[in-house]
Amino acid sequence: xxxxxxxxxxxxxxxxxxxxxxxxxxxxxxxxxxxxxxxxxxxxxxxxxxxxxxxxxxxxxxxxxxxxxxxxxxxxxxxxxxxxxxxxxxxxxxxxxxxxxxxxxxxxxxxxxxxxxxxxxxxxxxxxxxxxxxxxxxxxxxxxxxxxxxxxxxxxxxxxxxxxxxxxxxxxxxxxxxxxxxxxxxxxxxxxxxxxxxxxxxxxxxxxxxxxxxxxxxxxxxxxxxxxxxxxxxxxxxxxxxxxxxxxxxxxxxxxxxxxxxxxxxxxxxxxxxxxxxxxxxxxxxxxxxxxxxxxxxxxxxxxxx
Amino acid sequence: xxxxxxxxxxxxxxxxxxxxxxxxxxxxxxxxxxxxxxxxxxxxxxxxxxxxxxxxxxxxxxxxxxxxxxxxxxxxxxxxxxxxxxxxxxxxxxxxxxxxxxxxxxxxxxxxxxxxxxxxxxxxxxxxxxxxxxxxxxxxxxxxxxxxxxxxxxxxxxxxxxxxxxxxxxxxxxxxxxxxxxxxxxxxxxxxxxxxxxxxxxxxxxxxxxxxxxxxxxxxxxxxxxxxxxxxxxxxxxxxxxxxxxxxxxxxxxxxxxxxxxxxxxxxxxxxxxxxxxxxxxxxxxxxxxxxxxxxxxxxxxxxxxxxxxxxxxxxxxxxxxxxxxxxxxxxxxxxxxxxxxxxxxxxxxxxxxxxxxxxxxxxxxxxxxxxxxxxxxxxxxxxxxxxxxxxxxxxxxxxxxxxxxxxxxxxxxxxxxxxxxxxxxxxxxxxxxx
Numbered sequence: 001x002x003x004x005x006x007x008x009x010x011x012x013x014x015x016x017x018x019x020x021x022x023x024x025x026x027x028x029x030x031x032x033x034x035x036x037x038x039x040x041x042x043x044x045x046x047x048x049x050x051x052x053x054x055x056x057x058x059x060x061x062x063x064x065x066x067x068x069x070x071x072x073x074x075x076x077x078x079x080x081x082x083x084x085x086x087x088x089x090x091x092x093x094x095x096x097x098x099x100x101x102x103x104x105x106x107x108x109x110x111x112x113x114x115x116x117x118x119x120x121x122x123x124x125x126x127x128x129x130x131x132x133x134x135x136x137x138x139x140x141x142x143x144x145x146x147x148x149x150x151x152x153x154x155x156x157x158x159x160x161x162x163x164x165x166x167x168x169x170x171x172x173x174x175x176x177x178x179x180x181x182x183x184x185x186x187x188x189x190x191x192x193x194x195x196x197x198x199x200x201x202x203x204x205x206x207x208x209x210x211x212x213x214x215x216x217x218x219x220x221x222x223x224x225x226x227x228x229x230x231x232x233x234x235x236x237x238x239x240x241x242x243x244x245x246x247x248x249x250x251x252x253x254x255x256x257x258x259x260x261x262x263x264x265x266x267x268x269x270x271x272x273x274x275x276x277x278x279x280x281x282x283x284x285x286x287x288x289x290x291x292x293x294x295x296x297x298x299x300x301x302x303x304x305x306x
Numbered sequence: 307x308x309x310x311x312x313x314x315x316x317x318x319x320x321x322x323x324x325x326x327x328x329x330x331x332x333x334x335x336x337x338x339x340x341x342x343x344x345x346x347x348x349x350x351x352x353x354x355x356x357x358x359x360x361x362x363x364x365x366x367x368x369x370x371x372x373x374x375x376x377x378x379x380x381x382x383x384x385x386x387x388x389x390x391x392x393x394x395x396x397x398x399x400x401x402x403x404x405x406x407x408x409x410x411x412x413x414x415x416x417x418x419x420x421x422x423x424x425x426x427x428x429x430x431x432x433x434x435x436x437x438x439x440x441x442x443x444x445x446x447x448x449x450x451x452x453x454x455x456x457x458x459x460x461x462x463x464x465x466x467x468x469x470x471x472x473x474x475x476x477x478x479x480x481x482x483x484x485x486x487x488x489x490x491x492x493x494x495x496x497x498x499x500x501x502x503x504x505x506x507x508x509x510x511x512x513x514x515x516x517x518x519x520x521x522x523x524x525x526x527x528x529x530x531x532x533x534x535x536x537x538x539x540x541x542x543x544x545x546x547x548x549x550x551x552x553x554x555x556x557x558x559x560x561x562x563x564x565x566x567x568x569x570x571x572x573x574x575x576x577x578x579x580x581x582x583x584x585x586x587x588x589x590x591x592x593x594x595x596x597x598x599x600x601x602x603x604x605x606x607x608x609x610x611x612x613x614x615x616x617x618x619x620x621x622x623x624x625x626x627x628x629x630x631x632x633x634x635x636x637x638x639x640x641x642x643x644x645x646x647x648x649x650x651x652x653x654x655x656x657x658x659x660x661x662x663x664x665x666x667x668x669x670x671x672x673x674x675x676x677x678x679x680x681x682x683x684x685x686x687x688x689x690x691x692x693x694x695x696x697x698x699x700x701x702x703x704x705x706x707x708x709x710x711x712x713x714x715x716x717x718x719x720x721x722x723x724x725x726x727x728x729x730x731x732x733x734x735x736x737x738x739x740x741x
Contacts, residue, residue, distance in 0.1 A: 078524045
C-alpha cells in the first residue's frame with residue numbers, strides 16, 4: 001500500500017528551542033492515523049509544516065508521491081485546534097469564500113455546500129451570521145468548511161473538543177464515512193478512547209522526537225507483556241497461590257464478574273499460556289481467562305513517563 | 307477568480323456592509339457642512355461697537371481719533387476726570403484715554419494714560435499710540451521747521467519687479483498660491499492615510515481575534531492576504547471618499563441655491579473689495595495671476611496626485627498592516643503608531659517651510675525622494691515644476707518600498723499569528739524576521 005503522506009527527517013527550531021528533531025512519518029493511503037503526544041511535544045508544529053503554514057528547517061514532505069508544493073493546499077483539509085470563523089460574515093458566504101480560497105469553483109462549492117448542509121440538517125443556517133450561532137453550531141460549520149473541497153488528506157487537531165456527545169458522535173461517523181470513501185485522516189487528540197476506536201495507525205511524538213509509529217495492532221503487540229487476567233473458583237486458594245507464585249509473577253486484580261472468584265493478573269514471563277492453563281485446570285473451576293492487551297492509554301503513559 | 311481577487315472582494319464587501327461605514331459615509335458630510343455653516347456664521351457676525359472715552363485736556367489730539375465700525379471715540383474732554391473714572395466702573399464705556407495738559411511734548415509722552423476694567427488688546431493699544439505718535443511727530447517737525455509734505459514726498463517706496471529667466475513677469479505671492487495647491491493635495495493624502503490606515507490594521511487583527519487565521523493561511527500565502535486586505539480596504543475608502551465628494555458638492559449646490567440671495571450679497575462685497583484693490587493698483591495684476599495659474603502643470607499635478615495618493619496610502623497601510631500582524635489587539639498597537647505618524651507630520655512641515663522657501667533645494671529634493679515623505683513633499687513641489695525623471699524616480703522608490711514592506715509584514719504575520727497572547731517588542735519583531 002502506498003503512502004498518502006511521508007515526512008522525511010524534518011527538523012524545526014524556534015530560536016534555541018527544538019520543536020521537531022529528525023521526525024519521519026509514513027501515513028498510509030486510506031488510513032486513520034492517530035498523532036499522539038503530550039502537550040508541547042511538537043504535534044502542532046508538525047501539522048503546521050504539513051499545512052505549509054511554517055516551513056521546516058530541513059527535511060522534506062511528500063504528499064501522494066510528490067514533494068509538497070504550494071498548490072497542494074487544495075488537497076488537504078485542516079481543522080486547527082484553535083477554531084475560528086469570521087464572526088460577522090454569513091454562514092453561506094463564508095463557506096463559499098473559504099472553499100474558493102481552497103481552489104474550488106463557486107458552483108462546485110455551492111453543490112458541495114448544499115450536500116453537507118442537507119446531510120448535517122443545517123440548511124436553515126445559510127443566512128445566519130456566525131456570531132448568532134452557538135459554539136457547537138459554529139463547530140459544525142467549521143467541520144463543513146474543512147471537508148468542503150473534498151481533500152485527499154484530512155488533518156484534524158482535537159476534532160471533538162467543543163462538541164456535546166451527540167454531535168461528537170455525529171462528526172465521528174462523518175469522519176469514518178469520509179474515510180470509507182477514500183479520504184486519509186490524520187488526527188491529533190488526547191482522547192485515547194477515540195484513538196482506540198477509530199485509528200488504524202498511530203505515532204507518538206514526545207519531546208520533539210518520534211518514539212513509536214506503526215499499525216495500532218502491531219504497536220500493541222510490541223507492548224504486550226504476556227500477562228493474563230484469570231478468574232478461578234478454587235477450594236485451596238493458599239496452595240494455588242503458592243504454586244502460581246513459584247512459576248509466575250502474580251498480583252491481585254479486578255474485573256466484573258458474577259462469581260465470587262479469585263481474581264489475578266498473572267505475568268507469564270517466558271512461559272506459554274498453556275503451561276498456566278494446565279496448573280489452573282488442575283486446581284479448580286476456571287471462570288475467566290483473557291490476555292491483558294495494553295490500551296493506547298497505557299502505551300502512551302508508559303512511553304512518556306519512561 | 308484568483309485568490310487575491312477573492313480576498314480583495316471579501317475585504318471590500320465586509321467594509322462596505324459594515325454599519326458604521328454606512329453611517330459615517332452619510333453622516334460625515336452633514337457634520338462637515340454643519341461646521342462649515344457654523345464657521346461662516348461666526349465670521350459674519352460683527353464685533354460689538356466699543357465706546358472709548360477721550361479726555362484730552364490739551365485739545366490737540368481728540369480730533370485725530372476717527373470712529374469706525376469697531377470703535378466709537380467720544381470726546382469727554384470737558385467732563386471732570388473723576389466722574390469719568392467712576393463711570394468706567396459702571397461700564398458705560400469700554401475705556402478712558404487721558405491726555406493731561408502739558409505743552410511740552412517730551413514730558414507729555416510719558417503722562418498719557420489708558421484706563422479700563424479689562425486689559426486692552428495689544429493691537430488696539432498700538433493703534434492708540436500710533437495716532438498720538440503721528441500727531442506729536444508732526445508737531446515736532448513743525449517746531450524745528452521741517453516741511454511734513456516734503457518729508458513724505460522724499461520717502462521711497464520700493465517694489466522690486468520680479469522676472470523669470472524666460473522673460474515672463476513673476477508675481478509676488480504666487481509661491482503661496484502654489485504651495486497652497488500642493489498643500490491641499492498633500493493634506494488630502496495625509497488625512498486619507500490616517501483615517502484608512504487604521505482600518506487596514508483592524509482588518510489584519512480581525513483574523514487573529516476571530517482565530518480564523520490558521521484556516522486562512524493554510525489556504526493562502528500571508529503576502530496574498532496582506533495585499534488583498536490593503537487593496538480591498540483602500541477601495542472601500544476610495545468609494546467613501548467619492549461618495550463624500552459627490553454628497554459634498556450636491557450639498558453645497560443645494561445650499562447655495564437656497565441661500566442664493568445671501569451668497570450674492572457677500573460676493574457683492576467681495577467685488578467691491580476687488581474694485582478697491584484694483585484702484586490701489588493691485589488689480590491690474592489679477593489677470594496675470596490667472597494666466598500664471600493656468601500655466602501650472604495641471605495635468606502633471608492631477609496624475610501625480612492620483613499616483614502619489616495610491617502609492618502613499620499603500621505604503622502607509624502596509625506599515626499599519628505590519629503593526630496589525632505583530633499585535634493581538636488594538637490596544638497593543640499604540641506604541642507602534644507614533645513612528646508612523648511622525649514622517650507624515652515631518653512631510654507636511656517640510657512642505658510648508660522648506661519647499662516654500664526653496665522648492666528645488668537639496669532638502670526639498672531629498673525628502674521628495676524618500677518614500678515616507680515623498681507623497682506629501684513631492685505633491686507640494688510639483689506646482690513649482692519638477693523634472694520628470696525626479697517624479698519617476700520618487701514613484702519607483704515609493705512602490706518598491708511598498709512591496710518590500712508588504713513582504714516584511716507578511717513575514718511578521720506568519721510568526722506573529724501563531725503566538726497568541728504575547729505582547730511583541732521591537733526586539734522580538736527583529737527576531738521574528740529571522741525565522
